[in-house]
Amino acid sequence: MSAFSKISRNFEAFLIEIGELSYFAGNFFKELFKTPFEGKELLRQCYNMGNRSLLLVGVTGFIIGLVFDLQSRPTLQEFGAVSWMPSMISISIIREIGPIITSLICAGRIGSGIGAELGSMRVTEQIDAMDVSGTNPFKYLVVTRILATTLMLPLLVLFGDAIALYGSFLVENLKGNVSFQLYFNQVFEALKFSDLVPATIKSFFFGFAIGLVGCYKGYYCKKGTAGVGLAANSAVVYTSMLLFIIDFVAVFVTDIFYHE
Amino acid sequence: MMTTTSNTPIIEIRNLKKSYGSNCVLDGFNLTLKEGENLVVMGKSGSGKSVMIKCLIGLEQADSGSITVMGKDVMALEKDELDDLRTEIGFLFQGSALYDSMSVRENLEFPLRRHTKKFGIIEDTTPLVMEALKNVGLESAVDLMPSELSGGMKRRVALARTLILKPKIILYDEPTTGLDPITSKEIILLMQSIQKEYKTSSIIITHDVDCARVIANKMILLVDGINYAEGTFKELSESKDPKVAAFFK
Ligand SMILES: Nc1ncnc2c1ncn2[C@@H]1O[C@H](COP(=O)(O)OP(=O)(O)O)[C@@H](O)[C@H]1O
Ligand SMILES: [Mg+2]
Numbered sequence: 001m002s003a004f005s006k007i008s009r010n011f012e013a014f015l016i017e018i019g020e021l022s023y024f025a026g027n028f029f030k031e032l033f034k035t036p037f038e039g040k041e042l043l044r045q046c047y048n049m050g051n052r053s054l055l056l057v058g059v060t061g062f063i064i065g066l067v068f069d070l071q072s073r074p075t076l077q078e079f080g081a082v083s084w085m086p087s088m089i090s091i092s093i094i095r096e097i098g099p100i101i102t103s104l105i106c107a108g109r110i111g112s113g114i115g116a117e118l119g120s121m122r123v124t125e126q127i128d129a130m131d132v133s134g135t136n137p138f139k140y141l142v143v144t145r146i147l148a149t150t151l152m153l154p155l156l157v158l159f160g161d162a163i164a165l166y167g168s169f170l171v172e173n174l175k176g177n178v179s180f181q182l183y184f185n186q187v188f189e190a191l192k193f194s195d196l197v198p199a200t201i202k203s204f205f206f207g208f209a210i211g212l213v214g215c216y217k218g219y220y221c222k223k224g225t226a227g228v229g230l231a232a233n234s235a236v237v238y239t240s241m242l243l244f245i246i247d248f249v250a251v252f253v254t255d256i257f258y259h260e
Numbered sequence: 261m262m263t264t265t266s267n268t269p270i271i272e273i274r275n276l277k278k279s280y281g282s283n284c285v286l287d288g289f290n291l292t293l294k295e296g297e298n299l300v301v302m303g304k305s306g307s308g309k310s311v312m313i314k315c316l317i318g319l320e321q322a323d324s325g326s327i328t329v330m331g332k333d334v335m336a337l338e339k340d341e342l343d344d345l346r347t348e349i350g351f352l353f354q355g356s357a358l359y360d361s362m363s364v365r366e367n368l369e370f371p372l373r374r375h376t377k378k379f380g381i382i383e384d385t386t387p388l389v390m391e392a393l394k395n396v397g398l399e400s401a402v403d404l405m406p407s408e409l410s411g412g413m414k415r416r417v418a419l420a421r422t423l424i425l426k427p428k429i430i431l432y433d434e435p436t437t438g439l440d441p442i443t444s445k446e447i448i449l450l451m452q453s454i455q456k457e458y459k460t461s462s463i464i465i466t467h468d469v470d471c472a473r474v475i476a477n478k479m480i481l482l483v484d485g486i487n488y489a490e491g492t493f494k495e496l497s498e499s500k501d502p503k504v505a506a507f508f509k
Contacts, residue, residue, distance in 0.1 A: 036374075124355050126359055128353065128357065130359075133371040
């Protein structure tokens with residue numbers, strides 16, 4: 001019985017959290033269209049996020065492309081289908097691996113950063129100080145950050161995709177003597193518009209989720225330094241979970257639209 | 261230090277109540293601040309001093325009671341009106357609360373961004389920034405980051421940031437807590453000179469008996485969520501009530 005009540009209490013807390021997160025998202029859309037727009041701060045955030053994650057996304061993308069190619073090659077070779085490598089790899093990277101890996105990395109990098117930054121601003125009363133200064137802290141801190149992650153993530157995903165494809169090309173070039181031109185000709189032949197569009201739309205949602213959860217956890221951070229660590233940590237955990245849920249829904253919706 | 265105090269109350273708190281869940285923090289607190297007065301509020305840690313002062317400036321919503329600042333009912337104000345009123349109130353936060361991603365100059369400019377009604381839109385903020393820094397004796401720190409400042413310097417910069425809007429009222433939340441005795445004394449002297457120069461009325465929250473002795477025209481002890489005892493420093497320090505006497509040991 002006590003185990004049951006514990007589970008039900010946890011489930012209740014989970015539902016309350018979802019409710020609060022939705023309310024937070026609602027506030028975002030309410031404040032989004034109100035002046036002043038804090039454009040300078042938005043640009044600064046976009047620059048910071050891109051700048052901080054570019055190298056990480058690049059390195060990871062490169063290794064994923066390389067490894068993915070090396071590991072799938074023998075199987076295709078068995079069937080004598082090595083020439084299918086570029087199309088197979090590009091489709092899986094563009095549709096799925098690129099967006100989800102890049103987003104997970106950004107959840108770790110950007111999401112936890114936002115959680116910790118806003119959390120420590122809350123704990124040290126900087127957010128209160130902003131409020132007293134006549135600047136709406138939700139608008140200045142939260143709206144700009146969520147917008148920045150939403151706009152930057154699709155760009156980072158495209159960048160990661162490109163580097164991953166280049167990594168896979170290197171393997172093909174070394175092992176199968178495939179030229180740059182031939183490899184990318186095949187890639188673009190295999191890719192359809194209907195691969196890129198859903199992936200990009202999905203990336204916007206991923207970016208939104210990263211910014212939203214990071215800001216929510218930081219903005220309502222509990223007092224004390226332990227609260228800041230918790231905010232950063234739970235931002236990553238919740239975001240990662242949310243990313244997979246969004247991914248699942250996105251694949252479902254895409255399937256309905258494109259493969260009737 | 262004696263200052264001329266007039267009789268019009270500039271802040272009036274009546275029967276203020278505030279609870280967090282089952283934790284009743286303020287249970288009918290009263291306070292009157294007259295113009296030009298330095299009112300010291302003392303209370304144990306966790307007794308609700310910060311909560312009280314945050315209700316006063318609209319950062320926390322009180323459950324019931326009334327708060328009147330310069331003739332305006334804080335709890336009934338719209339956001340815009342509240343922001344206008346806040347230009348007249350300086351708030352020195354407990355831990356200074358400097359924006360640590362911004363330089364000292366940007367910290368001081370920040371209140372000027374939105375509180376434009378009082379001064380209009382200012383093209384060149386440098387004279388105002390330098391004037392405020394000069395008043396706290398830190399002109400040389402204008403381009404430093406908060407992480408490069410000592411605790412006492414941070415407190416001074418925070419004070420400069422509240423001064424930049426030339427407020428009529430300053431609320432100090434534990435201005436000397438966490439500083440060494442010598443730096444504390446400097447901050448207290450600074451508070452006095454600011455009061456002389458800007459003719460402000462202030463509420464000072466503190467644990468520091470020395471600070472209270474020097475600066476208080478009047479004191480209130482916050483115990484069990486109410487204004488347990490009121491009077492001058494002398495009156496309270498000679499009190500026989502054990503709860504009051506405990507503060508002056
Ligand atoms: N946002 C909050 N949520 C819940 N409890 C709070 C909150 N802010 C303050 N409290 C509680 O109110 C009490 C008084 O806090 P505070 O005013 O900060 O004390 P102090 O007198 O030391 O400044 C404490 O018991 C604290 O736990
Ligand atoms: Mg306090």
